[in-house]
Amino acid sequence: xxxxxxxxxxxxxxxxxxxxxxxxxxxxxxxxxxxxxxxxxxxxxxxxxxxxxxxxxxxxxxxxxxxxxxxxxxxxxxxxxxxxxxxxxxxxxxxxxxxxxxxxxxxxxxxxxxxxxxxxxxxxxxxxxxxxxxxxxxxxxxxxxxxxxxxxxxxxxxxxxxxxxxxxxxxxxxxxxxxxxxxxxxxxxxxxxxxxxxxxxxxxxxxxxxxxxxxxxxxxxxxxxxxxxxxxxxxxxxxxxxxxxxxxxxxxxxxxxxxx
Ligand SMILES: [Zn+2]
Numbered sequence: 001x002x003x004x005x006x007x008x009x010x011x012x013x014x015x016x017x018x019x020x021x022x023x024x025x026x027x028x029x030x031x032x033x034x035x036x037x038x039x040x041x042x043x044x045x046x047x048x049x050x051x052x053x054x055x056x057x058x059x060x061x062x063x064x065x066x067x068x069x070x071x072x073x074x075x076x077x078x079x080x081x082x083x084x085x086x087x088x089x090x091x092x093x094x095x096x097x098x099x100x101x102x103x104x105x106x107x108x109x110x111x112x113x114x115x116x117x118x119x120x121x122x123x124x125x126x127x128x129x130x131x132x133x134x135x136x137x138x139x140x141x142x143x144x145x146x147x148x149x150x151x152x153x154x155x156x157x158x159x160x161x162x163x164x165x166x167x168x169x170x171x172x173x174x175x176x177x178x179x180x181x182x183x184x185x186x187x188x189x190x191x192x193x194x195x196x197x198x199x200x201x202x203x204x205x206x207x208x209x210x211x212x213x214x215x216x217x218x219x220x221x222x223x224x225x226x227x228x229x230x231x232x233x234x235x236x237x238x239x240x241x242x243x244x245x246x247x248x249x250x251x252x253x254x255x256x257x258x259x260x
Contacts, residue, residue: 003213003255004034006159006191007223008096008137009058011038012070014225016081021235022228025247027090031257035082036096036137039123040069048102049140056100058224060232069099073127086131092259093131095120095156097139105138105147113147117154135159135260152186159189159220159260177218189260191220196246197227202238209246213255 005026010019023033038058043066045056055064063070073079085091097104098116107113117136124133136151141161143151148168151158162178165171165188174180178190195209196202212219226232228240250257 001213001255002218003250003257004189004218004220004260005032005223005257006034006036006094006137006220006260007225008036009038009100009224009226010035010072010078010082010096011041011058011100012072012075012078013041013058013060013063014075014078016078018225018229019081021240022223022225022243025244025251026257027085029251030090032090032092032259034092034094034135034259036094036135037072037124037127038096038098038100038139039120039127040071040099042069042099042101043067045099045101047140056102057231058100058226071123073123079127083128083130086128091131092135093124093128093133094135094137094159094260095124095133096137100139103140103142105143108144108146110146110150113150117150117156138164152182152184152188155184155186157187157189157260159191161192162190163192165190177212177216177220179218187260189220191222194222194224196221196223196239196243198230198236198239202242205239206242206246210249213250213253 043059043063046053047056082091098120121133134157136156136158138160143160143164145167162175165174174190176192180188182188196205228236230236
């Protein structure tokens with residue numbers, strides 16, 4: 001039974017304290033967390049598929065609307081904190097788009113996508129010299145066929161919603177939590193849900209997560225750290241409480257917590 005903890009949206013805006021409140025207990029028990037890091041987040045990004053077209057909630061309110069890309073390398077405190085965790089084998093760094101603009105990797109512009117992938121990896125290398133970035137996570141979990149080909153073609157592995165794979169040969173029936181090794185040797189993971197989020201009561205999130213742990217041989221717990229502090233105004237107590245309960249149960253279980 002394998003458990004992978006994946007957290008999306010670590011960026012220039014993230015503080016060590018926020019991550020530590022969620023994952024400190026895991027780290028204290030030498031268990032690793034995989035962070036999908038945005039290299040250069042644009043603060044003027046609206047979530048266009050939602051009716052209210054609000055700003056991306058991973059941008060703190062006082063930055064929203066500023067037309068600027070904020071580099072992860074400029075958050076020195078966070079980089080130092082994560083570099084210590086990387087050295088200790090407690091954090092895996094994953095590439096999460098480039099600027100996290102809306103549906104950024106749904107584009108069919110191969111040249112622009114290639115530039116973003118290359119520049120994004122270079123920024124992560126500068127921020128986290130000891131980390132080997134092997135996994136791509138698409139912003140908003142949306143990725144075009146053109147982008148998929150580029151990502152896999154440049155030797156990255158991928159974790160994605162199975163909806164993005166429907167057009168690939170032999171993948172139409174892939175759903176839920178899966179891991180495949182492709183002919184190239186790269187791995188393709190699917191994860192179709194965020195277990196702990198704000199779309200349902202916290203108790204339902206916990207019940208659903210427990211159910212998955214009982215029934216699935218592989219579970220990828222995909223989080224957005226900012227959900228636990230939504231909307232950047234203190235701890236979301238109900239969600240944090242069920243998360244801490246989940247961790248306590250996991251720590252006494254037989255689950256093998258791994259990186260990708
Ligand atoms: Zn994201």
